[in-house]
Amino acid sequence: MGCGKRSLTTAAVALVCAVTVLSAPGMAYASPPAPTPTPAPTPPSGTTPKSAADLEEVRAKLEKLYHEAAVATDAYNAAEEKTEKQSTQLVGLAREIVKGQAKLDRLQDRAGAAARAQYRGGGLPPDARLWLSDNPQQYLDGAGRVRQGEHATKGMLAEMTRTQKDLAQYTKDASAQWRRLEANRKAKAAAKKKIKQRIATAEELESQLAAEEKERLAKLEEDAAHAAQTAWLSSGVLAEINGKASPQGRKAVQYATAQIGKMYEWGAEGPKTYDCSGLTSQAWAAAGLGIPRTSQEQWRQLPHVDVRSMRPGDLVIYFGDASHVGMYIGDGAIVHAPRPGRSVTIAGAGSMPILGVVRPDK
Structure with a gap:
């Protein structure tokens, strides 16, 4: 095998190695119970308790930070999904390169053997070989076989040309796939860094609160969710939502409801x-239907239905950027x-801003 053949095969094998390295329902409710007033706790001595306005500012900051983390999580999940597919495709291309090179080697060996045989049988023009032959019929029979061999050789050379073109295309495709894979690897790393930064900032902000302030903050979050749900229900929408689950x-x-109590973890x-989208995609996988991994792709790819037509099992997509799903x-x-x-x-289904509803099994 020539140097070019060895380098192509070696590169393909290295490519394969590199890619291998990379690569029971709960009770539902229409509206949460109205918040009950609680006595103001006594602040620890030596500290100044945060005012309601201060805590509302903290709540808004936390909401922003966790929303940005959710957007980055969707980006990470999308890059992860693409990376897995591209890695699989790249390994397949590398294997085709190895197989194609082996086929080309065999064809070249056969072509070389045919050329050597033709050389050994040559030397005199065909007319001279006919006159000098002791058995003209044997010569004519041999000439027919030679013509058949020539046709076979032409077919073999054409096959070699096709194989070389295939190899060139496989190599080009693998190179492009590798660039896309590297771009997604970088996108994953950037998204992961952003997620960790936002969560760390949010946790640091929460850690600065006293225990009673954390309780008040949780109460503010509950009140905000309750107010949003109440406003949603006041439209009368629930009276029109009566679809039965498939x-x-x-x-x-x-x-999904059997997972209640399990902790959130980004990318899980x-x-x-x-x-959020890990829960919904796995719930539908358990129901026998594969759906996109991220909330944004669920919104983009799955059939949309009107909110008033939704039924249990439908996915509610939240926020203008489709960064959350339930x-x-x-x-x-x-x-x-x-x-x-x-x-x-x-x-509550209306406790966050609803972008729309999608139905996986429509």
């Missing part, structure tokens, strides 16, 4: 922890994985 939808709801798809379970409620520091839980 058999697959019931299975998806059963899976279970079975111990989940992020599963509708009926009676005006969703099950979802909220954010870092929280566990899978039931919430």
Whole structure:
């Protein structure tokens, strides 16, 4: 095998190695119970308790930080999904390169053998060989075989040309795939860095609060969710939502609600922890239907339905950038994985700004 052949095969094998290295339902509710007033706790001595305005500012900052972390998590999950597919495709291309090079080597060996045989049988013009032959019929028979051999040789040379073109295309495709893979690797790294930064900043902000301030902050979050849910219900929308779950939808709801209490973890798809779209995609996988991994792709690819037509098992997409998703379970409620520091839980379907609803099994 020539130097060019060895380098191409070696590169393909190295490519394969490199790629290998890279690569029970809960109770639903229409509206959460109205908040009950609690006595103001006594602040620890020597500290100045934060005012309601101060805590509201903290709540808004935390909401912004965790929203940015959610957007980055979607970007990370999308890059991860693309990386897995591209790695698989790249390994396949590398294998085709190795197979193609082996085929080309065999064809070249056969062509060389045919050329050597033709050389050994040559020397005199065909007419002279006919006159000098002791057995003209034998010569003519041999000439027919030679013509057949020539046709076979032409076919072999054409096959060699096709194989060389295939190899060139495989190499070009592999190079392009490798560049895309590297770009997604960088996108994953950037998203991961942003996620960690936002979560760390949020946790640092929360750590500066006294225990009673954390309780008041949690109460503010509950009040905000309750107000949003109440406003949503006041439109009368729940009276129009009466769709029945499909058999697959019931299975998806059963899976999702069985995860209640498990902690949120960005990029997680279970079975111990989940992020928002990890929960919904795994719930539908358990129901026998694969759906996109991220909330943004779920919104982009799955059939949209009107909010008033939604039924249990449908996915409710939140915020203008589709950065959060929950599963509708009926009676005006969703099950979802909220954010870092929280566990899978039931919430009001209108407790966050609804972008729209999608139906995996439409």
